Amino acid sequence: MIIGFVQTKGGTGKSTLAQNVAFSKSASRHYDSIALVELDHQGTLRSWWEEREEMGFKNGGVSFHHISSTQKEVFQEGIKAITQHNDLIIMDIPGEGTGRLHTRFACAFCDVTVIPMRQSTNDESAFLDNLYPIIKDIVLAVPEKQGQFHVLPVFTHPRAGLNKIYAHFRQVLPPHVTCLKTVYPARAVYENFNRKGLNLNEYAAVVASNRKYRQQVEKAIEDIETIANTLINIGRKKDGATEGK
Numbered sequence: 001m002i003i004g005f006v007q008t009k010g011g012t013g014k015s016t017l018a019q020n021v022a023f024s025k026s027a028s029r030h031y032d033s034i035a036l037v038e039l040d041h042q043g044t045l046r047s048w049w050e051e052r053e054e055m056g057f058k059n060g061g062v063s064f065h066h067i068s069s070t071q072k073e074v075f076q077e078g079i080k081a082i083t084q085h086n087d088l089i090i091m092d093i094p095g096e097g098t099g100r101l102h103t104r105f106a107c108a109f110c111d112v113t114v115i116p117m118r119q120s121t122n123d124e125s126a127f128l129d130n131l132y133p134i135i136k137d138i139v140l141a142v143p144e145k146q147g148q149f150h151v152l153p154v155f156t157h158p159r160a161g162l163n164k165i166y167a168h169f170r171q172v173l174p175p176h177v178t179c180l181k182t183v184y185p186a187r188a189v190y191e192n193f194n195r196k197g198l199n200l201n202e203y204a205a206v207v208a209s210n211r212k213y214r215q216q217v218e219k220a221i222e223d224i225e226t227i228a229n230t231l232i233n234i235g236r237k238k239d240g241a242t243e244g245k
Contacts, residue, residue, distance in 0.1 A: 001031075001235040002079075002089040004110035006103055008130040009123065010095035012116040013154045015044050016190050017227065018092035022062050023199040024228035030236070031088040034062045037079070039102045040094035041068040051197030075105045088232075100134065107138050107149075112235050115177070116154040116184065119165060124172055127151075132174055139176045149177045150234070152227065155186040158219075182230045189213075189220045200224060 003021070005014040015038075021027060022036040038045040049064040063086065067078045082089060093106045107113055115131065117123045139146050151173060153165050162183060169179035193203035200221050207213035 001087070001112070001232075001239065002083070002091065002110045003112045003114065003231050003235065004091040004093055004106040005114050005116060006093045006106050006110075006131070007116050007127075008095055008100060008103060009126050012095075012118070012123075013184055013190070014095075014116055015040075015092050016194070017114070017116065017152075017184065017224075018090050019045060019048065019194070020200050020224045021228045021231065022090040023060075023201065024224055026225050026228035026232055027088060027090075028061060030232055031086075032061050033086040034088045034090065035065055035082045035086040036062055037065045037067060037082060037089055037091045039067055039106070040092060042094070043068070045092055048194055048197055053197070055197050057197055057202065070101045072101075072105065075102075075109075079109060100130065103131065104134055107134055108142075111148065111238060112231055113149045114180075114231065115149065115151045117151045117169075118155055119153060119168055128174070132177070135176055146176055147178075147238070150180045151177060152180050152182070152184055154184040156183045158185045158187065160185075180227075180230055182226050183223075184227065185219075185223055187216065187220050187223070189216045193217065193220070 005018050007014060019036060022034050027034055036045065043066060045064070046066045052059065065078070065082055067075065069075070079089070091106055091110065093102050115127065117127060135149050151169055153169060156165060165183060166179055166181060173179060193200050198206065200217060204214065204217045204221060207217060
């Protein structure tokens with residue numbers, strides 16, 4: 001299964017979500033081999049992974065791959081090779097301007113496409129102007145892709161009324177795109193956990209003696225586990241429906 005975090009805007013939490021879903025307990029419970037794939041030429045995750053290797057952290061069943069080429073053939077061959085050796089692929093897609101080649105590629109190849117989006121008119125307008133036209137073209141060309149595209153509300157207030165958030169997105173989202181029944185809250189811990197190559201679970205061990213920080217990171221881990229479990233269940237249901245045809 002391939003899960004992609006896609007948004008033409010930067011700064012929506014794609015990299016943080018991708019790296020922690022890949023290391024989530026939910027992912028490891030269902031998949032023995034997990035590939036974290038970065039398509040961003042800036043290499044944010046690559047730098048983080050190199051720090052992990054320098055610090056000697058164990059990666060379990062997670063491997064890292066960086067594909068920055070804008071050539072379609074390189075995309076296809078790279079993902080094909082990674083797919084042959086991994087059960088789950090988590091892709092971090094860069095925010096892109098003109099062309100949006102990586103975005104088009106991800107939307108075409110992923111089984112589950114996650115669109116992190118703030119509850120704001122700027123994010124909604126950017127989505128409708130830049131990403132939704134790509135989604136429409138793909139669904140028109142391949143009707144089976146309908147049901148693949150899901151908005152994840154991000155940077156929500158931890159005490160926000162979830163039903164109101166879901167209702168808002170149901171009202172503003174166009175056809176072919178649904179809102180996930182989970183959110184990615186705004187938490188300070190997401191800005192600090194990944195220094196020296198840490199993931200959230202490793203950071204929790206570092207701050208275990210500080211009750212305040214420990215509680216904060218535990219809430220963040222719950223966020224990620226809920227998101228990961230939601231996405232995996234969507235993918236597994238989709239696989240089951242495909243096998244039943």
